[in-house]
Amino acid sequence: MKVVASLGSLLLAAALLFGSNGMHSTLLGVRGTIEGFAGAEIALLMTAYFGGFILGCRFVPRFIRQVGHIRVFTALASVASAAAISHALFVESWFWIITRIATGFCFAGLQMIIESWINDRATNENRGQVLSVYRIVDFTSATFFQALLPVFNPESFVPFGVLTILISFALVPVALTRIEAPKVPKSAKLDLKRLWTVSPLAAAGAALIGLSASSYWAMGPIFVSGLGYPAETTGLFVGALIFGGALAQWPLGWVSDKTDRRYVIIGLASLAVVLAFLVPTIAAVSQTTLILAGLMFGAVSVPSFGLTIAHANDHAEPGTSVAVNGGLLLLYGSAATIGPIVASQLMGLFGSNFLYYWIAIIHIALVVFGLLRLRQRAAPETREDYVPVLRTQPGMFELDPRRDPEEDRPDIPQPEDAVAGERV
Structure with missing residues (x-):
């Protein structure tokens, strides 16, 4: 070390x-x-x-x-x-x-x-x-x-x-x-055609997860306030979301490395649907149950983006992980600009609890799309290791141990069709 x-x-x-x-x-x-x-x-x-x-x-x-x-x-x-x-x-x-x-x-x-x-x-x-x-x-x-x-x-x-x-x-x-300055980072370019070619599920999943995550991060304070808790309680609730996600990253990653990763993505999304419908009721009981609700929901929602990245890397050509991962990141970020706006409008019409009903709807869409893809394509014969992700930043993908060293070589052309096998 x-x-x-x-x-x-x-x-x-x-x-x-x-x-x-x-x-x-x-x-x-x-x-x-x-x-x-x-x-x-x-x-x-x-x-x-x-x-x-x-x-x-x-x-x-x-x-x-x-x-x-x-x-x-x-x-x-x-x-x-x-x-x-x-x-x-x-x-x-x-x-x-x-x-x-x-x-x-x-x-x-x-x-x-x-x-x-x-x-x-x-x-x-x-x-x-x-x-x-x-x-x-x-x-x-x-x-x-x-x-x-x-x-x-x-x-x-x-x-x-x-x-x-x-x-x-x-x-x-x-x-x-005193550390010597690094190489200039590459900007992550959004290439929808490439992302869809690599994995429709990963591309759709990144966008849907961006919609969901930005909604609960942005509108969490209004949700907590709507339940009658003091403003200061919001930090504890958000902290519980993060901590729950951190605790679940490694065991979920281990499971996803041992089986078809799509099963884990669909299973987590299904649990997120159930918990999203339950969170308003559980959180309303007391501050303790509010934090517990945040912990449980964070455990099933925060790791999802890392799973979609791992799934995309299972099917990407060697030497394209930074480009593919960076594209997923920007797809996540682009969708995240929409999530809070939609959530705020729904909460204004139906009440603050509808934040989590909106999140449930998003995860239902992910479950349905995942099941459709599961029926259409078989799992890959070889897979990359899962890498835990919490923050979504472009430089993190260059640190990713799944990255092919050849990606650092400027004389290696990057393939236009980053796909190794069938689309999933």
Whole structure:
């Protein structure tokens, strides 16, 4: 684990960024609810973030080529820090939407840089270990900072000031690192034709999971508030979602490596349907059952995107994993810009509990589509290993131990039809 020790500064920066970003999203939902923002306005905050995220995936690599990793990281961290504090200075929904676009752009770039840096230091022999440590940092920081949210009064300036400090501190270990700058990351291009050729189920699954995940992350504060709980409870509920997903990643991944992965995807989606219908009832009993509901639903929903990535990699040509995975990521992000808007409209018409009924509908669609594909195609003879995923960032796919080393060679042409066998 010598390489992990050498990456300590980058892992510290990642922990501060992951934790602060997750806390930021939840805080805005809580504060927006307190300020009387309409559900549609709060939904647009998440939509704006993913819009900026997609733009960051597209344009940040170009900036890195022009001025280098550290300068771009410094610039993006400065903008993200300023955006965090500005929410407390000017409490208007239209202004927050603009700053969320900037935040999404910045964090796509910041995490892309860190993950590419970590990938550059890893080798094919230790890549799996490095990714495991990185995922632990991810899960731990995301859960811890969500649980920390109730400590602060969301109506005050303090939590926004804390976010600004955390993002600023994340800049320090990267700016002072002695690790040599990595190769310039590739932008993840969305190629719908290629994704559908590789696996219709993975492509459809990524979009449906993006719809679902963005809905419960964005509208969670309104759901919790609608049940009559204080605003501070939202952080505990969101933290439970993340922690439940973290606990389930490894056992579900192990099961999916031993059987047809489509069975696991369909089974999880089926459980998500059942739990989504039950969550409003369970969560309404007490704060303890609210957290329990979040834990259970996170366990069956959060790992799904990682399973679709693994399923796509089972059928992709060697040397195309970064392109295929990056395309799935952008398909997820594109669908995520729509989910909160639809959810907010439904909640406005039918009540806050309809958030989870909307999520159930999405997972029903995934179950139906999965069953149709299961009847049409057989499972592949060989499969790639499952890799746990919580955060959806482009640089993470270059760290993926399933990645073919040949992908790093610029003289190797990438096949247009990334398919090894039949479509599934």
